[in-house]
Amino acid sequence: MVRPRLKDVAELAGVSIKTVSNVVNDYPHVSGETRARVEAAIAELSYRPNLSARSLRAGRSGVVALAVPDLDNPYFAELATHVIEAADRRGWTVLIDQTQGDRAKERVVISGIRDHLIDGLLFSPLALTGKDLAGRDERTPMVLLGERVGTGRSPYDHVGIDNVAAARAATLHLAERGRRRIAAIGVQRTAAAATGRLRLKGYQQALAEAGLPADPSLVAPVARWGRADGAEAMSRLLGSGAPDAVFCFNDTLALGALRTLLTRGYEVPGDVMVMGFDDIEDGRFATPTLSTVAPDKALIAQSAVDLLAERLGGGTDKAHEVCVPHRLAFRESTEMPRKGT
Amino acid sequence: MVRPRLKDVAELAGVSIKTVSNVVNDYPHVSGETRARVEAAIAELSYRPNLSARSLRAGRSGVVALAVPDLDNPYFAELATHVIEAADRRGWTVLIDQTQGDRAKERVVISGIRDHLIDGLLFSPLALTGKDLAGRDERTPMVLLGERVGTGRSPYDHVGIDNVAAARAATLHLAERGRRRIAAIGVQRTAAAATGRLRLKGYQQALAEAGLPADPSLVAPVARWGRADGAEAMSRLLGSGAPDAVFCFNDTLALGALRTLLTRGYEVPGDVMVMGFDDIEDGRFATPTLSTVAPDKALIAQSAVDLLAERLGGGTDKAHEVCVPHRLAFRESTEMPRKGT
Known part of the structure; x- marks a missing residue:
């Protein structure tokens, strides 16, 4: 089989050689539809651009x-x-x-x-x-x-995003719904904890603003931000006097905490309200569905x-x-x- | 600053130049620990391998x-x-x-x-x-x-994996627990549906083996395999006489179906058992936790x-x-x- 050329691709796709070249070189000014047509023609013909020449010309890998x-x-x-x-x-x-x-x-x-x-x-x-x-x-x-x-x-x-403002608003929401013992899950003791520190700051600001005491026993540290960590942290919080609400620094922590609460027979939101952060799809299909901060x-x-x-x-x-x-x-x-x- | 050389990296990492070269060229016979030490030294010194020479030598991009x-x-x-x-x-x-x-x-x-x-x-x-x-x-x-x-x-x-055998075993499990109206969610009407067809085949084999009739109204097609599709398909199934079990062709479909069942007041597993496929982490923290096929x-x-x-x-x-x-x-x-x- 003769090796297909740029011209063959252009003919099959019904576009100019220049347009094929633009697609091959990953230039942005090609419409999605045209790009798709050219890529289909490239696949159809098993066309391979002359890549070393291409890289030299474009200076880009795409x-x-x-x-x-x-x-x-x-x-x-x-x-x-x-x-x-x-x-x-x-x-x-x-x-x-x-x-x-x-x-x-x-x-x-x-x-x-x-x-x-x-x-x-x-x-x-x-x-x-x-x-x-x-x-x-x-x-x-x-x-x-x-x-x-x-x-x-x-x-x-x-x-x-503004993590402090977001965490503050999430915590205030819980206070506005009458909750007084609002816990926080997600502080980390590692250097890689900037996000958690900002969300903790927002949580603390909201407590002060709502006139609630900052009870350190309500702040549960975790090693990582996974479901298992949230579940385990919630168990610890329940062991030291149950909170009536918990703000988790991400949704997987919140889904883990939710699992622990339901397993232990707590009603959510009746006994304990749960608020997450991230708006991942899982939370929208959990029962109860998960309130969250949606960046x-x-x-x-x-x-x-x-x-x-x-x-x-x-x-x-x-x-x-x-x-x-x-x-x-x-x-x-x-x-x-x-x-x- | 003098541009660092291979020798500098070797010295800092405490390994031979040959070992650094092996790491840079992505040769597999370097232990993970040694590789990590060399990479740390590379980062420390901001060392950049001579990449054109490297590509020519190794013929590999890594x-x-x-x-x-x-x-x-x-x-x-x-x-x-x-x-x-x-x-x-x-x-x-x-x-x-x-x-x-x-x-x-x-x-x-x-x-x-x-x-x-x-x-x-x-x-x-x-x-x-x-x-x-x-x-x-x-x-x-x-x-x-x-x-x-x-x-x-x-x-x-x-x-x-053996999809037919896995789907058959999952469905048989529901039949063995006494369920007689076992529905299936996940058939697709597209060309891209090979997995669904195999899982349907396993489901049908299990019904025959358990002596249960194959009721086409219990097979719910979906457009995609997401949570929303599973939720919607479950609604359709409930509209035409509730099944007492449902085998979903993946876990996200199952989590969507579970959400619909709980929202409508059905007890799971009491009224309807739910079985998924994939063993994603979400299912292990859902309430109830999701039974599934774990590849x-x-x-x-x-x-x-x-x-x-x-x-x-x-x-x-x-x-x-x-x-x-x-x-x-x-x-x-x-x-x-x-x-x-």
Whole structure:
């Protein structure tokens, strides 16, 4: 069989050779529909672009990396899905790294060891320090997600949410519903605990604002943010006098806590209200459904991809700081059923 | 700052230059501990290997691709986590593609358009046909996961489970517990439905074996395998005379069905038993906890990575067919509480 050429792909797809070339080179200014038609023709003909020439011409691999702690955490799985979709709209492929929030692995991510493969990096670090970042060679554009790293001015674009305000609003919601012994699950004793510290701060602010005492026995530390950790922390809280509400720093902790409460015969929300954070899909189908803080994950992903695209396009002005909005989702775990129904 | 050299990394890590070179070139015969020490030293020194020379020498990128339908499905998120871990033990990075089970996207995955980036491909296709596969240029090693594609002899290694046997055992479990109106949720009317067809076959075999009639009104088709689809299908089943058990073709369908049952006031398992498939973590923390078919996901991932490593090492004998074992996990959604407790 004669090796198919660019011209053959263009003919089959009914587009110009220039358009095929744009698709092959991952240039963004091709509509999704046209791109799909060209890709179908490429598949049909088993066409292979002359890749060494391509790389030299474009200077781009068409690949960006997304580094997250853990895809087993539905928040990061959902975020990754949104990032892949946003990247796909630009014709980019996403390479995913899992760091387990381990500082050594996070330092490898920013070390540039794979920079020949990727055009840019989207990174949600947990354990990285400001010093780690300061030592980075900045040749490959990077956008940071999640908590700010370090305290100084950062040269990196950053997309996050206002964790203190969100945690404060979630806790106030519980106080407004008349709860007085509001527990918190999710503080961590590790360096990789910035998010937990911010959510604890919001929780404490809300208690003060509602005139409730800050009882340290109501703050349950955990090793990790998984369902099993939430279940175990809730058992500990029940052992030292049951709270009447619990704010969990993410939804998997909350789903674990919920399981413990229901197993022990507590009614939710009657005896104990439960509030989570992240709005993962699991919580919307739990019984009772889980009230939660809902950050706009699609917008986080879109903002990060847009910022990276701007950097790749040569944008060199100062680092952008994007704060994506969140809302509270009130569901059955904090909504008392109406009397008489 | 003087650009650090291989020698500096070796010195800091306390290993030989040869060992650093092995790590940089992603050769598998380096222990995890040594690799971690070298990577830490690489990060510490911001060492960058001379990558063009490296690629020429090794002829490898150290990257493999994993293509799955959807990371939002916890089964694939958990499988991806296991694949990343197994690949990490060989020093490989995993690039993840989402295909949405769309045939055009799946054909792009096997088209070789990104083969310059990857050493090999692990692929869990949904819509791909035997003809699509037959037309593939086989230069980049590929291992298939999930259902077999096409009917003929395949040149590709394949890792799967025995879906018919697993679905049959799951359904028989419900019959053995005295259930007579056992419904099934998960048949799809699309081409990308091989898994569903096999699980339906196992369900039907079990009904015949248990002497139960095959009532077509108890088989509820769905568009996708998500929680919302399971919830909606359960509503339909309840509208046409409630079943006393339901076998859902995956756990997210089952969690959706469970939500509908509890919302409508049905007791699970008392009124309706619920059985899922996949053993995702969500089901272990639902109330009631979800009985399910538990395929050995870690072994699926490990087998696929091992087969790919064998191909990359030059293994050229005929394609391997690996059937990974499964077990049934009996939890609260099918276990009647003991009388008197």
